[in-house]
Amino acid sequence: MRRRTLGRDDVSTGTDPRERIRTSAESASDGRDLPTRREVLAGVGSASAALVAGCSTTLGTGPDPTLRIGTLRPPVTLDPIEAESIGSEQTVERVFEGLYAYGERTDIVPAIADGEPQYENDRREAVIELDDRARFQNGRDVVAEDVVYSFEAPLEEDAPTAWRVDPIGSVEAVDERTVRLSLSEPYPALEHALTHPIVPKEEREDDRETFATDPVGAGPYEVASFSAEKKATLRRWDDYWGEPVPEIGRVTMAYVEFPMTQLTSLRTNRNDAIEPVSPRIVDDVESVANATVKRREGYxxxxxxxxxxxxxxxxxxxxxxxxxxxxxxxxxxxxxxxxxxxxxxxxxxxxxxxxxxxxxxxxxxxxxxxxxxxxxxxxxxxxxxxxxxxxxxxxxxxxxxxxxxxxxxxxxxxxxxxxxxxxxxxxxxxxxxxxxxxxxxxxxxxxxxxxxxxxxxxxxxxxxxxxxxxxxxxxxxxxxxxxxxxxxxxxxxxxxxxxxxxxxxxxxxxxxxxxxENSFAVDGNVSNFRVHPISQVNPRLAWENGVVTVGDGS
Incomplete structure (x- = not known):
């Protein structure tokens, strides 16, 4: 894999980092009975015929598997400059790439960047080369001017993402594939700011309203359809320039209003996963829906x-x-x-x-x-x-x-x-x-x-x-x-x-x-699903050492 760890900023437990990853990545529910257990079971048992009749499994659909997730956090916008809710950020993360991305834990690895930042002037300046393969989903190359725009637009528009990038004094295009970030003061959280999604300047400026619902990114998925606060369906971009390439061909994030409805959707195969897992249903997921709770302490x-x-x-x-x-x-x-x-x-x-x-x-x-x-x-x-x-x-x-x-x-x-x-x-x-x-x-x-x-x-x-x-x-x-x-x-x-x-x-x-906690309940036919501690990285469908698969993974 090209991506390699640049640094860590995570909780130290005094154990081997690889062991911490294995032991903390996923843990099942603790099995305690909640007061509402009887109500939960009764509600699932009496699921309406209309809902069951309208459900069809998405599992095992052959060479182009799909994954449908029922979420309590609906996406509001797909514009990374304006995205501030978890639901929006989780969808944006699939469609866009930053200069860097989060690795297995909270380490930073290159994405659009080609290697580590080269620091100068007592770390007040960072020179970053762009991967010459990086391009947007319309085929246009990702160039330095797009990076400059992505860091300047939040400040110029007073957007919800401005706080993340405002310590960066200036961003300059050195040449078409090189950017220089200059800090007026040290900024110890810079590496997190460098995960900020890169957007195409021309395409966003041409029609911001359309871009918010049908954007063009440089990530592994492109938007198939989007209805604000209801559903976002993404399809794998088969010409994706980066790696790893996800196995899942189509992923849908669909808003579900109630935890009970989430649990019912798992039992009827309407959804292959739900998130976040409500305390009301956590103890009943495995017995009622034949699924497993994946959870991880987060932020x-x-x-x-x-x-x-x-x-x-x-x-x-x-x-x-x-x-x-x-x-x-x-x-x-x-x-x-x-x-x-x-x-x-x-x-x-x-x-x-x-x-x-x-x-x-x-x-x-x-x-x-x-x-x-x-x-x-x-x-x-x-x-x-x-x-x-x-x-x-x-x-x-x-x-x-x-x-x-x-x-x-x-x-x-x-x-x-x-x-x-x-x-x-x-x-x-x-x-x-x-x-x-x-x-x-x-x-x-x-x-x-x-x-x-x-x-x-x-x-x-x-x-x-x-x-x-x-x-x-x-x-x-x-x-x-x-x-x-x-x-x-x-x-x-x-x-x-x-x-x-x-x-x-x-x-x-x-x-x-x-x-x-960050949590998902995942159907048994979904394999290799791991929860990341950073909320917006979820659902992570591909990473350095593996990919999520459905059914037999074929």
């Missing part, structure tokens, strides 16, 4: 974000009152475990442990549910009437968490309304800063092993209105978040992040909820 976390721009939640006493309105330990136990775990800061446990963060101190900021204390604080803030709006997506986990908080607010004598919106509408509203849209929202962040991916886009004022819906404007915190991404001194970065997080928790800018 995804949930939190309640407060609107500090308008409305009652601009008052810290109101935010503190709300923190007494929900038992998050209980909520995580009911709605998240065993597919995730409680977290007490804005970093998932995996990242917090690797960076030696004071998670015990963070836990001290978490309040137990206390309706009387909440009522007292609401009275002190003169906020004992009205209705607090809790904004969520349609994801069942998000809605359940929102309803749990709303119930606690009502117990404290305050009105509350959970407003659940489709993904595209949620993405617009949760960053509006408008009291009419939300007082709180259920946020979800999928990042990398670098804390910057969780903290900067979620809380820095530069990301307001794109990925930051809190509108928190404490200068000391902004300064620390900026300085932390401009130094290569890991210990200094750790201290800066620790100080920023302490202030975020003290000011109750958010209520951390939990981390969530």
């Amino acid at each position: 995804t976390s949930f939190y309640f974000g407060f609107n500090l721009n308008e409305g009652p939640t601009t008052d810290p006493r109101v935010r503190e009152a709300i923190s007494y309105c929900i038992d998050l330990e209980k909520a995580v136990g009911e709605f998240i475990e065993p597919m995730g775990e409680r977290q007490y800061g804005p970093l998932p446990p995996r990242v917090a442990e690797e960076w030696d963060m004071p998670t015990g101190e963070w836990a001290e900021f978490a309040n137990e549910k206390n309706a009387e204390r909440a009522q007292q604080l609401f009275r002190e803030a003169d906020e004992a009437s009205g209705q607090l709006r809790i904004l969520t997506t349609m994801d069942p986990k998000h809605k359940e968490l929102g309803e749990a908080l709303a119930g606690g607010l009502r117990d404290a004598g305050h009105g509350a309304l959970v407003v659940s919106k489709p993904e595209s509408s949620f993405l617009e509203r949760y960053v509006s800063g408008s009291e009419r849209d939300y007082s709180m929202f259920v946020g979800e962040v999928s990042g990398t092993p670098d804390p910057d991916s969780f903290l900067y886009p979620t809380f820095h004022e530069n990301a307001e209105g794109t990925t930051n819906g809190t509108f928190y404007r404490e200068d000391a915190v902004m300064e620390r978040l900026t300085n932390a991404r401009e130094t290569r001194d890991r210990e200094r970065r750790r201290r800066l992040y620790e100080e920023a997080i302490a202030r975020l928790l003290e000011d109750r800018v958010c209520l951390p909820i939990c981390s969530y």
